[in-house]
Amino acid sequence: MKKNGVNMIKISAKNVDVFYGKKQALFNINLDIEENQVTALIGPSGCGKSTFLRCLNRMNDVIDICKVQGEIVINDFNINDKGCDVVRLREKIGMVFQKPNPFPKTLYENISYGPSIHGMAQSKQEMDEIVEISLKKAALWEEVKDRLHEPGTGLSGGQQQRLCIARAISVQPEVILMDEPCSALDPIATAQIEELIDELKKEHTIIIVTHSMAQAARVSQRTGFFHLGELIEHGLTDKIFKNPDNTKTQDYITGRFG
Amino acid sequence: MSEAPHTVKSYEEELKNLNSNIVKMGGFCEEALVKATQAIISRNSDNAETVIKNDEKIDKFETLVEQQVVNLIALRQPMAIDLRETVTALKISSDLERIGDLAKNISKRTLLLNENLPKNLIDALVRVSSNVQKQLKSILDAYLDRSSAMAVNVWEGDEYIDDLTNLCMQEVIKYLKENEKNLDDGTHLLFVTKNIERIGDHTTNIAEQIYYLVTGEYLEGDRPKGTEPVVTGEK
Numbered sequence: 001m002k003k004n005g006v007n008m009i010k011i012s013a014k015n016v017d018v019f020y021g022k023k024q025a026l027f028n029i030n031l032d033i034e035e036n037q038v039t040a041l042i043g044p045s046g047c048g049k050s051t052f053l054r055c056l057n058r059m060n061d062v063i064d065i066c067k068v069q070g071e072i073v074i075n076d077f078n079i080n081d082k083g084c085d086v087v088r089l090r091e092k093i094g095m096v097f098q099k100p101n102p103f104p105k106t107l108y109e110n111i112s113y114g115p116s117i118h119g120m121a122q123s124k125q126e127m128d129e130i131v132e133i134s135l136k137k138a139a140l141w142e143e144v145k146d147r148l149h150e151p152g153t154g155l156s157g158g159q160q161q162r163l164c165i166a167r168a169i170s171v172q173p174e175v176i177l178m179d180e181p182c183s184a185l186d187p188i189a190t191a192q193i194e195e196l197i198d199e200l201k202k203e204h205t206i207i208i209v210t211h212s213m214a215q216a217a218r219v220s221q222r223t224g225f226f227h228l229g230e231l232i233e234h235g236l237t238d239k240i241f242k243n244p245d246n247t248k249t250q251d252y253i254t255g256r257f258g
Numbered sequence: 259m260s261e262a263p264h265t266v267k268s269y270e271e272e273l274k275n276l277n278s279n280i281v282k283m284g285g286f287c288e289e290a291l292v293k294a295t296q297a298i299i300s301r302n303s304d305n306a307e308t309v310i311k312n313d314e315k316i317d318k319f320e321t322l323v324e325q326q327v328v329n330l331i332a333l334r335q336p337m338a339i340d341l342r343e344t345v346t347a348l349k350i351s352s353d354l355e356r357i358g359d360l361a362k363n364i365s366k367r368t369l370l371l372n373e374n375l376p377k378n379l380i381d382a383l384v385r386v387s388s389n390v391q392k393q394l395k396s397i398l399d400a401y402l403d404r405s406s407a408m409a410v411n412v413w414e415g416d417e418y419i420d421d422l423t424n425l426c427m428q429e430v431i432k433y434l435k436e437n438e439k440n441l442d443d444g445t446h447l448l449f450v451t452k453n454i455e456r457i458g459d460h461t462t463n464i465a466e467q468i469y470y471l472v473t474g475e476y477l478e479g480d481r482p483k484g485t486e487p488v489v490t491g492e493k
Contacts, residue, residue: 213337214335217337241337241338241341242337242338242341242342242474243338243342243473243474243475244338249338250261250338250339251261251262253337253338254261254264254336254337254338254339254340255264255265255266255269256261256262256263256264256265257265
């Protein structure tokens with residue numbers, strides 16, 4: 001969605017600090033995520049990019065010693081507020097992980113699980129539609145339409161990952177978080193996911209953590225570079241990869257990290 | 259290159275190698291212009307023939323640089339400063355190749371020139387050439403030092419080259435008008451003058467590339483222009 005040619009801000013992180021016990025993992029992160037754009041988060045291992053991603057749907061809640069401070073505003077609502085309904089939040093903010101992790105159930109059940117617990121379908125027919133639409137959006141329908149009642153774990157790695165994306169979009173999230181979604185996939189499956197990301201951004205806001213600089217460059221419009229828990233630089237992807245402002249960013253993306 | 263070295267040493271080597279090929283190629287071009295000019299001053303055909311022969315070397319460098327650039331893009335996927343290094347090397351090498359060609363053309367014409375040309379013509383020509391030589395040297399230094407300031411200096415200096423070129427052209431035209439017998443030499447000299455001025459233009463192109471290489475931005479605005487071209491008709 002654009003207003004006066006400027007993309008609307010979907011998520012606004014303000015002064016976010018994260019601690020694992022006494023160790024501080026993120027330092028004063030301020031980042032606006034634009035709506036219907038793909039934002040890539042890059043940085044060396046342990047830089048905090050995945051930690052930041054997990055703040056956006058409160059996945060860090062499951063880690064006892066993890067403490068998140070600061071505001072993360074989505075749709076004018078600070079999700080770190082006590083009153084935040086985390087189940088509703090995760091309906092709005094889907095997630096796809098590094099390793100494809102379909103439920104040990106049929107393809108159909110993989111997709112229908114979310115919509116059914118959120119009460120999104122009133123009848124079998126409505127559920128069938130949700131399953132079909134989700135699989136079509138994930139560019140998997142043609143490959144699996146005749147075997148919807150076979151186990152999801154029987155698919156290839158690339159298909160499993162698209163199944164997980166279909167599962168994520170079945171509840172119509174506004175935002176999709178992706179944590180290295182292609183790192184376990186071959187180049188063809190990777191290209192299919194990247195094409196999918198391009199399509200999905202029309203209806204969703206996407207944030208992707210990736211170790212592949214080339215992938216960040218290919219799929220994203222905006223890129224943020226994290227280093228040692230700080231957001232060093234963020235901006236337009238083509239600017240970051242052609243002429244970054246910060247030396248650390250340049251050293252990282254050109255393979256000069258000491 | 260002032261950046262920290264790459265983690266992958268072979269990549270670092272490949273970029274350094276590309277850089278040093280541009281520097282070597284530039285050195286040959288400088289030498290070509292110097293020798294081509296000396297050939298005009300001293301009527302030394304050995305110098306002219308060396309320039310003609312050495313142009314092959316410059317051409318080979320261009321092919322080499324092109325192959326290195328294609329390899330870097332295909333195999334290393336350079337980013338940021340490395341990407342700019344790679345892309346500008348390709349463009350600079352093609353400007354240098356043209357400089358080599360122009361020097362060669364000057365030398366070919368020099369071999370056809372009369373032994374006794376008027377001193378004022380030679381002086382005017384040498385004045386253009388020695389200033390272009392200075393520009394060329396400065397731009398190669400700017401490349402070595404990664405200096406956008408030096409590149410801008412050279413870029414702005416082209417205006418003076420254009421002025422000197424016009425003065426030289428006027429001298430040649432005067433010479434042409436003096437006697438029909440001057441037609442052959444005069445025509446060659448017009449081309450020689452123009453070729454030297456074109457070398458200045460390619461030097462300016464390189465300045466633009468260096469500016470982009472260093473800053474990541476394009477040199478804005480029109481290139482400085484000297485006085486209008488000479489009007490040949492009598493008033």
